[in-house]
Amino acid sequence: MPKAMGINERMPRRKVQQFQAHGQHDPNHTDGRQEGPCFKDDVRTRSYRDSIYQNRHIFKDKVVLDVGCGTGILSMFAAKAGAKHVIGVDMSSIIEKAKQIVACNGLSDKITLLQGKMEEVVLPYPKVDIIISEWMGYFLLYESMLDTVLYARDRYLVPGGKIFPDKATMYLAAIEDGEYKDDKIGFWDNVYGFDYSPMKEIALTEPLVDTVEMKALVTDPCPIITLDLYTVTPADLAFKVPFSLTAKRSDFIHAVIAWFDIEFGACHKPITFSTGPHAKYTHWKQTVFYLRDVLTVEEEEVVSGVLENKPNDKNKRDLDITISYKFETTDNLRYSEGSCFYRMC
Amino acid sequence: MLQETKDKYNFDLRRIQKELDLDFLGTIKLVNYIRSQVKAGNLSPDVSSKSNFEDEVYLKPVLEDDALLYSLDDIEDQDPEVPGGTEAERRVTELQEDLERLQSQFSEYRIAVQKSMEEQLSKEDEKLISAASSAQKSTSKAEAIDSDYFSSYSYNGIHESMLKDAIRTDGYRDFIYENKHLFKDKVVLDVGCGTGILSMFCAKAGARKVISVDNSNIIDRAKEIIHENGFGDVITCIRGKIEEVTLPVPQVDIIVSEWMGYCLLFEAMFDSVIFARDRYLAPGGLMVPSHATLRIAPFADPDFIDSHISFWNDVYGFNMRSMLTGIYDEALVRSVQPSTIPGDSSVFLPLPLHTITVDELSFLKEFQVTLNEDVDSLDGWAIWFDIFFMPSRDSPISDDAIPSEMQKKGFVAFTTGPDGPETHWQQGILLIDHGKKSALPLKKGQTITGKVGYQKKSKESRSLDISIEWNVQEGEKGSQEWSLQ
Numbered sequence: 039m040p041k042a043m044g045i046n047e048r049m050p051r052r053k054v055q056q057f058q059a060h061g062q063h064d065p066n067h068t069d070g071r072q073e074g075p076c077f078k079d080d081v082r083t084r085s086y087r088d089s090i091y092q093n094r095h096i097f098k099d100k101v102v103l104d105v106g107c108g109t110g111i112l113s114m115f116a117a118k119a120g121a122k123h124v125i126g127v128d129m130s131s132i133i134e135k136a137k138q139i140v141a142c143n144g145l146s147d148k149i150t151l152l153q154g155k156m157e158e159v160v161l162p163y164p165k166v167d168i169i170i171s172e173w174m175g176y177f178l179l180y181e182s183m184l185d186t187v188l189y190a191r192d193r194y195l196v197p198g199g200k201i202f203p204d205k206a207t208m209y210l211a212a213i214e215d216g217e218y219k220d221d222k223i224g225f226w227d228n229v230y231g232f233d234y235s236p237m238k239e240i241a242l243t244e245p246l247v248d249t250v251e252m253k254a255l256v257t258d259p260c261p262i263i264t265l266d267l268y269t270v271t272p273a274d275l276a277f278k279v280p281f282s283l284t285a286k287r288s289d290f291i292h293a294v295i296a297w298f299d300i301e302f303g304a305c306h307k308p309i310t311f312s313t314g315p316h317a318k319y320t321h322w323k324q325t326v327f328y329l330r331d332v333l334t335v336e337e338e339e340v341v342s343g344v345l346e347n348k349p350n351d352k353n354k355r356d357l358d359i360t361i362s363y364k365f366e367t368t369d370n371l372r373y374s375e376g377s378c379f380y381r382m383c
Numbered sequence: 384m385l386q387e388t389k390d391k392y393n394f395d396l397r398r399i400q401k402e403l404d405l406d407f408l409g410t411i412k413l414v415n416y417i418r419s420q421v422k423a424g425n426l427s428p429d430v431s432s433k434s435n436f437e438d439e440v441y442l443k444p445v446l447e448d449d450a451l452l453y454s455l456d457d458i459e460d461q462d463p464e465v466p467g468g469t470e471a472e473r474r475v476t477e478l479q480e481d482l483e484r485l486q487s488q489f490s491e492y493r494i495a496v497q498k499s500m501e502e503q504l505s506k507e508d509e510k511l512i513s514a515a516s517s518a519q520k521s522t523s524k525a526e527a528i529d530s531d532y533f534s535s536y537s538y539n540g541i542h543e544s545m546l547k548d549a550i551r552t553d554g555y556r557d558f559i560y561e562n563k564h565l566f567k568d569k570v571v572l573d574v575g576c577g578t579g580i581l582s583m584f585c586a587k588a589g590a591r592k593v594i595s596v597d598n599s600n601i602i603d604r605a606k607e608i609i610h611e612n613g614f615g616d617v618i619t620c621i622r623g624k625i626e627e628v629t630l631p632v633p634q635v636d637i638i639v640s641e642w643m644g645y646c647l648l649f650e651a652m653f654d655s656v657i658f659a660r661d662r663y664l665a666p667g668g669l670m671v672p673s674h675a676t677l678r679i680a681p682f683a684d685p686d687f688i689d690s691h692i693s694f695w696n697d698v699y700g701f702n703m704r705s706m707l708t709g710i711y712d713e714a715l716v717r718s719v720q721p722s723t724i725p726g727d728s729s730v731f732l733p734l735p736l737h738t739i740t741v742d743e744l745s746f747l748k749e750f751q752v753t754l755n756e757d758v759d760s761l762d763g764w765a766i767w768f769d770i771f772f773m774p775s776r777d778s779p780i781s782d783d784a785i786p787s788e789m790q791k792k793g794f795v796a797f798t799t800g801p802d803g804p805e806t807h808w809q810q811g812i813l814l815i816d817h818g819k820k821s822a823l824p825l826k827k828g829q830t831i832t833g834k835v836g837y838q839k840k841s842k843e844s845r846s847l848d849i850s851i852e853w854n855v856q857e858g859e860k861g862s863q864e865w866s867l868q
Contacts (some may be wrong), residue, residue: 083699087699109703109706111701112698113703115699135705135706135708138705138708139701139702139703139705139706142702142705143701143702177853191753225543225547228581229546230546230552230556230580230583230584231587232580232583232608232612233608233611233612234578234608235608236607236608236611237539237542237543237578237602237604237608240539240604241539241543244539244540255800335627
């Protein structure tokens with residue numbers, strides 16, 4: 039039996055192992071995902087690097103706070119871009135490595151690294167001009183550090199200060215995924231000749247973090263919520279938003295998927311990256327929510343509904359997600375509506 | 384104040400303190416217990432027994448800056464039974480003693496509160512909600528590790544990956560179904576039953592009774608699954624540690640268990656299986672599987688070294704070699720290609736499951752391998768295990784049996800080595816730190832002798848330390864330790 043799967047000490051924020059990497063959706067990415075080093079995720083790190091290096095005029099002589107700095111790569115980008123001083127804060131003991139790395143790159147006098155909670159550490163500056171942070175989790179908000187970023191914003195950011203990135207938008211779309219739904223959900227109907235339906239019930243409530251192929255998309259994407267980091271509050275992270283998905287072709291719908299786009303709007307020329315199925319692979323992949331029923335849709339027909347997301351009452355780190363949908367069509371045999379509950383834990 | 388509570392609410396703190404023989408911490412717990420009960424609306428908390436407020440949670444003050452907690456020791460001073468000193472000197476000594484006692488009590492209290500808070504916090508990480516409410520008396524680190532261990536098996540994903548590991552699950556199924564005569568009317572114990580698949584195999588093969596034990600929440604699912612498949616009469620599920628539960632039978636005819644961890648012995652679950660064997664297996668009873676072997680082979684993979692080690696030399700223009708600190712200390716679990724094994728493999732420990740003891744699981748054993756191709760550098764070692772299901776405890780099997788050959792003879796066996804299909808166990812990869820001196824190239828035909836040691840990190844820990852000493856014939860020597868955690 040494998041070792042503790044729910045726990046990934048090296049990267050507590052990303053419980054990669056719990057969400058199975060199976061690679062069937064995208065055979066090019068079966069390897070190296072659980073590997074660890076975040077910056078092997080090119081899209082993400084490059085976007086941060088570009089948004090910092092291409093905006094040296096914004097960073098020049100500024101005090102920068104890096105929330106959840108990890109190995110310190112973003113802090114070093116900011117220091118190299120001419121920041122007056124960078125403060126990196128992380129709760130993890132990775133900060134010890136970060137200190138060594140910063141030292142051997144000759145940036146110790148430019149970067150102060152602090153281990154501790156944002157709420158508790160004492161910064162060497164009362165206010166900062168810029169906050170940089172790579173806070174996003176799976177489904178944008180699962181085990182994300184957004185709360186901490188917002189705390190840092192309210193306490194330390196000067197009026198008119200900038201946040202990198204400053205905008206996140208979540209999208210939904212519906213996919214055809216019969217084969218894989220059968221492997222993930224149908225599997226439990228017959229396990230070596232036995233009925234494993236109790237496991238199936240749980241499997242249906244577990245969103246799957248996985249790469250989805252572009253060709254699986256049956257509908258257009260629908261933006262459901264945009265978080266403006268200058269104004270969003272922790273209370274806004276529990277939300278209930280409508281969606282409307284228009285089929286691009288006649289097909290079956292087995293699941294709804296979610297992803298997010300990130301924007302560095304403070305840049306001279308805004309830089310964005312997407313974690314959607316159309317974009318280059320990122321470790322966030324997409325989040326797949328299997329529906330209990332299979333919908334049979336025709337081109338231009340619309341599945342509408344509401345997605346509700348809120349932190350679990352007992353365990354704030356878990357997310358309770360409900361997707362209610364209605365597929366109205368003149369064909370009574372294909373009419374369908376339902377409400378599915380999911381928990382990311 | 385105490386007089387007031389005594390008169391008004393018929394509550395005599397000092398009396399209760401005495402009756403229940405409460406120490407300082409006990410009194411603090413009592414106060415917090417009462418406060419929390421009252422806060423929750425219960426105006427007459429049950430204080431008849433100490434056990435009502437034994438829980439560490441009551442070390443945490445319910446009221447901020449609770450004045451009563453801070454003046455608890457004054458209570459004793461006010462106690463009329465304590466004779467007041469008359470001589471000034473004696474009084475000073477008493478006060479000094481009091482002060483010392485007070486200081487030590489408060490530091491104890493502080494530590495206890497700290498500890499209890501930390502536990503509360505770490506409990507939040509644990510998804511085992513029921514365990515949190517029922518098992519809160521556990522305070523030791525070992526138990527915390529254990530509870531993490533068992534709760535890690537409460538997720539669907541881990542069971543899915545094990546069930547979908549066909550090499551593993553087919554192996555058990557094939558042996559059980561092809562040997563129904565062994566199971567017919569027998570009493571079987573399944574140690575660490577998980578979702579109950581092996582138990583159901585045994586029930587289907589005709590076992591009279593199957594007792595399935597697991598200490599993870601998954602057993603609730605197992606019960607449902609077993610019931611839905613109509614085996615509720617045959618299979619009894621028991622939640623708990625095999626060392627602690629009471630079985631409904633004094634002994635069993637067969638023990639079936641899938642206990643194998645990375646590098647075979649990671650997780651130390653086998654210790655529990657040995658316990659079960661010694662405690663419950665009838666004389667002449669059968670262990671399923673019956674034999675295991677641990678193998679070691681040389682590993683050379685320049686591409687892997689490049690992506691795993693050299694990568695850190697330049698990360699977006701920064702030198703991140705600090706990330707390499709300790710990188711050679713950790714055993715990796717990876718599935719490697721046969722082409723990365725430039726030599727033969729050697730069995731360093733055969734494990735006859737019927738007789739091996741827990742003591743034998745910490746060892747230092749010799750091995751010898753021969754290279755079958757030239758390599759620029761010996762990058763490390765690969766470790767894996769093979770599993771054999773022999774139909775009786777006396778079935779002959781050699782110490783260096785090979786699964787594919789045993790299969791040809793009609794026995795059920797499987798390998799987790801690079802030559803076989805991938806399993807979820809993959810292989811243990813132990814990278815050699817060549818340090819400053821560059822590694823020497825090795826030639827085909829060269830022999831490497833050495834010793835492999837396995838040592839559990841500590842008694843409570845489920846992690847594993849592996850040491851290897853090696854000596855290349857007319858070449859380099861080395862020794863290194865790795866930890867698998």
